[in-house]
Amino acid sequence: MPSAGIAKRCLVLLCGLFLMGLGISLVTRSTLGTSPISSVPYVLSLAFPVTFGEFTFAITLLFFIAEVAIIGKTFPRLQYFQIIVALCLGTFVDLGMFLSAGVHPGVYPEQIAVVLLGSAVLALGIFLQISANVILNPGEGLVRAIAEKTHRRFGIVKVMFDTTLVTSAALISFAAFGTVEGLREGTIISAILVGYTILGFALCYTRYDLGKFLED
Structure with missing residues (x-):
């Protein structure tokens, strides 16, 4: 892949990570809970004097270690950049906060609007990371590794993974x-809405051939 193509894909990936961090922060600011992927680090940040973003980095790093352990010797070298x-991602979560x-938000309708x-925003961030198709987010990488294994x-594995995270956060x-x-209704709303929103972005991406930007 030519260097110009790699640069564009890395830029899209970086934008996706920033939007993901901002989206997680906005859902959390609604005070109706946080997104499933950030549920464990957020609860830990409430219990210990460590920032939301620092715990996000630590948990995401654990996802990466688990992914490497599952895949083993065939783990692609490029993916060590995860x-x-x-x-x-951890940095952008703290920046987003x-x-x-x-x-x-002062009243319930405003809280729902923020969720x-x-x-x-979170869905757009995830979609951009997927579209960049260069380096996986460790969370998604772990889910893919489990699915393949x-x-x-x-x-199906994604739903089980998110459910496990939310259950762990509750415990x-x-x-x-x-x-x-x-963990409140905002967590459930986010879990459902993000997937369908990503699907909508994907349909627009295909229909209007937006992938031309990433072509070499």
């Missing part, structure tokens, strides 16, 4: 606070 992706610090906006569909919250913190 460590940088994990670092960028900083940029969205002024978002304080919807955050979910749309167990011979199950990616979508951590109970252990730390004696109640559920950071």
Whole structure:
């Protein structure tokens, strides 16, 4: 792949990571919960004096280690750059929390609106990462590795993966606070809406041939 093509794809990937971090932050600012992929690091950030983004990096790094362990010796060398992706995502989550610090929805309709906006931004970020097709996000990479290893569909494994994360976050919250913190209806809305929004972006991407931008 020519260097110009790689540069464009890396730029799209970086934009996707930034939007993913911003989207996660907006959903969290709604105070109706956080997205499933960020549920564990968010609850941990409530329990310990470590930032949301730092825990995001740590958990994402664990995803990467698990992915390498599952794939084994055939793990592509290029995908070791997922460590940088994990670092960028953690940084962008903290940046997103900083940029969205002024978002304080006062009434329930406003909270729902922030969840919807955050979910749309998150979906666009994930879609851009997929479209870049250069380096995987460790979370998605782990899901793909499990799907290939167990011979199950990616979508089914993704649902099981997200469910496991939310359940783990709830257990951590109970252990730390004696109640559920950071997980509400916004978590469910985000889980459902993000997938369908990504599908909508994919349809537009195909219909209007937007992939020309990434052509070498």
